Amino acid sequence: MSESFTKSTARNIFWGAAVFSFLLFLALTFDTTAALPKRDNRANLTPEVVRGKHLWETNNCIGCHTLLGEGAYFAPELGNVYIRRGGDFIKAWMKAQPTGAPGRRQMPQFNLTEEQLTDLVAFLKYASEINTEKWPPNIEG
Amino acid sequence: MQYKSQAVAKPYFVAAIGLFVGQIVFGLVMGLQYVVGDFLFPAIPFNVARMVHTNLLIVWLLFGFMGAAYYMVPEESETELHSPKLALILFWVFLVAGALTVLGYLMVPYAKLAEMTGNNLLPTMGREFLEQPLITKVGIVVVALAFLYNISMTVLKGRKTSITMVLLLGLWGLAVFFLFSFYNPANLVLDKFYWWWVVHLWVEGVWELILGALLAFVLIKVTGVDREVIEKWLYVIIAMTIITGVIGTGHHYFWIGTPGYWQWWGSAFSALEPIPFFMMTVFAFNMVNRRRRDHPNKVATLWALGTGVMAFLGAGVWGFLHTLAPVNYYTHGTQITAAHGHMAFYGAYVMVVLTIISYAMPMLRGRQANSNKSQVVEMWGFWLMTVSMVFITLFLTAAGILQTWLQRVSSTPMPFMQAQDQVAIFYWARELAGVIFLIGLVVYLFSFFIKGEEKAKA
Numbered sequence: 341m342s343e344s345f346t347k348s349t350a351r352n353i354f355w356g357a358a359v360f361s362f363l364l365f366l367a368l369t370f371d372t373t374a375a376l377p378k379r380d381n382r383a384n385l386t387p388e389v390v391r392g393k394h395l396w397e398t399n400n401c402i403g404c405h406t407l408l409g410e411g412a413y414f415a416p417e418l419g420n421v422y423i424r425r426g427g428d429f430i431k432a433w434m435k436a437q438p439t440g441a442p443g444r445r446q447m448p449q450f451n452l453t454e455e456q457l458t459d460l461v462a463f464l465k466y467a468s469e470i471n472t473e474k475w476p477p478n479i480e481g
Numbered sequence: 482m483q484y485k486s487q488a489v490a491k492p493y494f495v496a497a498i499g500l501f502v503g504q505i506v507f508g509l510v511m512g513l514q515y516v517v518g519d520f521l522f523p524a525i526p527f528n529v530a531r532m533v534h535t536n537l538l539i540v541w542l543l544f545g546f547m548g549a550a551y552y553m554v555p556e557e558s559e560t561e562l563h564s565p566k567l568a569l570i571l572f573w574v575f576l577v578a579g580a581l582t583v584l585g586y587l588m589v590p591y592a593k594l595a596e597m598t599g600n601n602l603l604p605t606m607g608r609e610f611l612e613q614p615l616i617t618k619v620g621i622v623v624v625a626l627a628f629l630y631n632i633s634m635t636v637l638k639g640r641k642t643s644i645t646m647v648l649l650l651g652l653w654g655l656a657v658f659f660l661f662s663f664y665n666p667a668n669l670v671l672d673k674f675y676w677w678w679v680v681h682l683w684v685e686g687v688w689e690l691i692l693g694a695l696l697a698f699v700l701i702k703v704t705g706v707d708r709e710v711i712e713k714w715l716y717v718i719i720a721m722t723i724i725t726g727v728i729g730t731g732h733h734y735f736w737i738g739t740p741g742y743w744q745w746w747g748s749a750f751s752a753l754e755p756i757p758f759f760m761m762t763v764f765a766f767n768m769v770n771r772r773r774r775d776h777p778n779k780v781a782t783l784w785a786l787g788t789g790v791m792a793f794l795g796a797g798v799w800g801f802l803h804t805l806a807p808v809n810y811y812t813h814g815t816q817i818t819a820a821h822g823h824m825a826f827y828g829a830y831v832m833v834v835l836t837i838i839s840y841a842m843p844m845l846r847g848r849q850a851n852s853n854k855s856q857v858v859e860m861w862g863f864w865l866m867t868v869s870m871v872f873i874t875l876f877l878t879a880a881g882i883l884q885t886w887l888q889r890v891s892s893t894p895m896p897f898m899q900a901q902d903q904v905a906i907f908y909w910a911r912e913l914a915g916v917i918f919l920i921g922l923v924v925y926l927f928s929f930f931i932k933g934e935e936k937a938k939a
Contacts, residue, residue, distance in 0.1 A: 397607025403528025409814030
C-alpha cells in the first residue's frame, strides 16, 4: 500500500466503519423488532408452547435435528414436522423410539409423559406457523 | 522469551492441544454414526457426541486465544504481565470447569443435567453451541472478565501498540457478545435472532479481530517487516471484516421469521465477506516475500501462510457458495453448511492458534525454533491435517449438493432419511479423511517430542 496512505488513516477508516456498521445494524434490528409481531406467531405463545420449547431445549433436540434449518444435520427438519406428520404421529413416534433397527440412526427414548408430549407438539405446531418466507421449499423439509 | 511472565501461556497451549485431540476423537465417533447409525448407542447418542465435539472446539480455541494474549501482550507492551498468578489460577478454574461440563454431558442425561444445574432458574441450555449449563456460562463470564482485567491492566501500564488494541477490542467483544447467551425468550424468532449475536458476531466479527492480531504479531516476528506496514494492513483488513460481517449477519435472517428485506441486506453484504479473507492471504504472502530476516522457525511461517489460504477458502469461498438468498433457500441446513463450518473453523481459528503455538512454544521451551528434524515432522502434521480437511470439506460438499437436489430441488422430493442413504458413500469417504486428519494430528503431537540439534539459543 502506498506511503501516502498512513496507518492512522487506516485506523480512522476502521473506527468509522465499525461505528457506521453497528449503527446500521441497530437500526435494522429496531425495524425488525417492530415488524416481528405480524410474522413470529407470538399470538399463539400459549403456556403449552412455552413448556414445549423448554422440553425441546432440555432434551437437546437441536443436537440431531434442525429447526427452521438451524441445528445439527443428522436428523430431519422439524420446523414443519407438524404439517408433514401431524400431532398424533409425532407422539406415537416419540413413544416408539429407539427403533433398534441394526445399523440405522437411533433416536433416544426421552420418557416424556402424555402431557409433555402434548406440550412438545404444541411448540412444533407454533413453530410451523411462523412466517419463514416460504421456507422450506417443500414438505420434506 | 523476553518477559518471564509470558511463561503462563505454556499451560494454556498444552491444554488447548489436549482438548483438540478430544474434539477430533468425538468427531470421528459422529462421522461413523452418520453411516453406522447405532454405533455406541445408547451410551453416546449423536447429540451428546456433537455437544462434546463443538464445545471442546470452542473451549480449546478460547484456551488458545488466552494463551496467545498472555504470550503476546507482555512482549508488545514491553512489561511483565499484571498478575501471572491470576493467570494460573484462571487456567485451573477454566480447565476444571470445562472438564466437568464435558463429563456432565457424557455421564448425565441432558434433561437431568439441566435440572441439576439450575436451568429452571434461567433457561439458557439446549441451543446449538450454547449447551453449557448455567453455572458453566457464569463461570465463562467470570474467567473472561478476570482475564480481561489482567490483560487490560498490562496494556494500560505499558506500550500501546495497534496489535494489542485490536486484540483487546476482539477479546472484549468476545466477552460482551457472549452475554446474549443469557437471553432466551420463549419467542422462537427472537431467541434465534439474538442467538446469532453470540454465534455470528463471534466468528464473523470479533474473533476475526483476534485472528488478525495474532497473525500480524507472528508475521512481524518471523518476517521482520516494519511494524507500521503490518499494522496498516491489519486495520484495513479488520475494517473490511466489520463492514461486511456485521450487516452480513443478515444471511442468517433469511428464513427464521425475520422480515424479507434481510435477504437483500444479508446477500449483498455477506457476498463481500470473502474480501477481508482474501486480503489476509495477500497480506501474509506479501509480508513473507518482503521479509527482512530469515527466521529459523520455518514451520510457524508455514502455519501463518496456511491460515491465510485456508481461511479464505473455508470462510470466504465456501461461505460465498451458499450465502446468496436464492441459493440458500435450497441449501439452508444441509451438509453444505457442515462443509463450510468445518473448513472455516479449521482454516481461520484452528490454524491461527496452531500458528501462534508453533511460533511461541519453542520460545517458551527456551529456544528460538525447534530442530530442523522436529520442524519437518510438524510440517508433515500441517499437510496431513490441512489436506484431509480439504477432502472432508469436498466430500461433505458433494453430499450436500446431492442432498439438496434429492430432498429440495427434485420434482419428487425424497424424505430426509431416504436422501441420507443415497449419499452414504460420501459420509464413508469423509470418515476416511477424518482418520487421516487424526493421523496428521498424532504426527503433529509427535513433533513436540523430537529433540535433534537446536539451531540457535533464544
